[in-house]
Amino acid sequence: MFKQASRLLSRSVAVASSKSATTRAFSTEVPSTLDSTFVESWKKVAPNMDPPQTPSAFMKPRPATPSSIPTKLTVNFVLPYASELSGKEVDMVIIPATTGQMGVLPGHVPTIAELKPGIMSVHEGTDIKKYFLSSGFALLHANSVADIIAVEAVPLDHIDPSQVQKGLAEFQQKLTSATTDLEKAEAQIGVEVHSAINAALSG
Amino acid sequence: MASTAAVPFWRAAGMTYITYSNICANLVRNCLKEPHRAEALTREKVHFSLSKWADGKAQKPVLRSDAPAV
Structure with missing residues (x-):
């Protein structure tokens, strides 16, 4: 259980000194970890315990927003019981937003779109895969990453x-x-x- | 929370987004072809083991299996 403790402790201290706690990071930036004053006071009161870690300390940071628009869109498509697409690079997705069918290409402006029951198609070259989504949300990030979250999604032939x-x-x-x-x-x-x-x- | 924006009809009827999306998901599940339909419906089943407490002791537990409505 404590195998990783020394590594985690030294890492968080080292990273914290380089980043101020007052600047709040966006989700597309490298997440900031604990600030050094907090770690010092934590050590004073609980010398035998690791400072608390936030989920962002364990998650891989999202890639930074590139200055030029990439040619491919990275799609993460998740359901409560399965991960349908994970970090898949595609040309375009068309999502059923409440405002209408919405085509998402690389370099789309960051948006959160509520989804209505409808068809979602994933275009990859000439290959088009279609799903029927019940409802959910699509989070489109500035770095051409799209997170699509649905409650139920089924291929059309089912x-x-x-x-x-x-x-x-x-x-x-x-x-x-x-x-x-x-x-x-x-x-x-x-x-x-x-x-x-x-x-x-x-x- | 007072919003003047147009609200969806299900919201006006007092439903929450969770209720709405679960109803939608259930309807989609019920429209599937057979092997997939049974699979999707079993995935949504939940089981509770309920036991009432009386005189400081747990009574015999009752198993309750709920499939979502619709």
Whole structure:
């Protein structure tokens, strides 16, 4: 357990002296670690314990923003149960933002986009891979890195069109019979999701 | 938190984003072809072991398995 202690301790002290704690780093910069005054006072009160580490001390820093726009976009596409794409270099992704389908190329302005149920396509040369996303967020960073986070994402060929038709009819019926606001909203979501799947399958 | 911006219909009905996105995810899961559908639904199952406390002792635990609604 304490095998790494001496290494971690010496590293954090060495790095801390070079960076002031008052300048806050952006996520695209190399993360600053603990400041030296904190480490010194920590050592006074707890000489046998390592100073606390933050997650940024353990994570690989994001690559810096290059001055020229790179030719490829780096995509991280994660689901709660799987990492679909990790650091994959592609030409373009088209994401289903709430404001409409959004094409993301290298050098895109940094944005956070909320996603709606819809189709996401990953373009890699002539190869296009399509997923249906339920909802989520896309975080586009200045250094041409895109993090796409979805609750559920499935390849299009896994979808059963007959189930979609059944679901759509069911929720359209529910929408007319709904009495409370909540029931109405649930039926509305049902109709929207199934219509989006339908559109994705036909388009 | 008073915002004058347009709110989505599900937000106006009192849903949170988590509720909304879970409903969406469930609907997508229910539209899958068979091997994938069963796989996706089992992944979402949760199991609770509940035991009530009475007179300072734990009663017999009850296992509750919940699949998400919809």
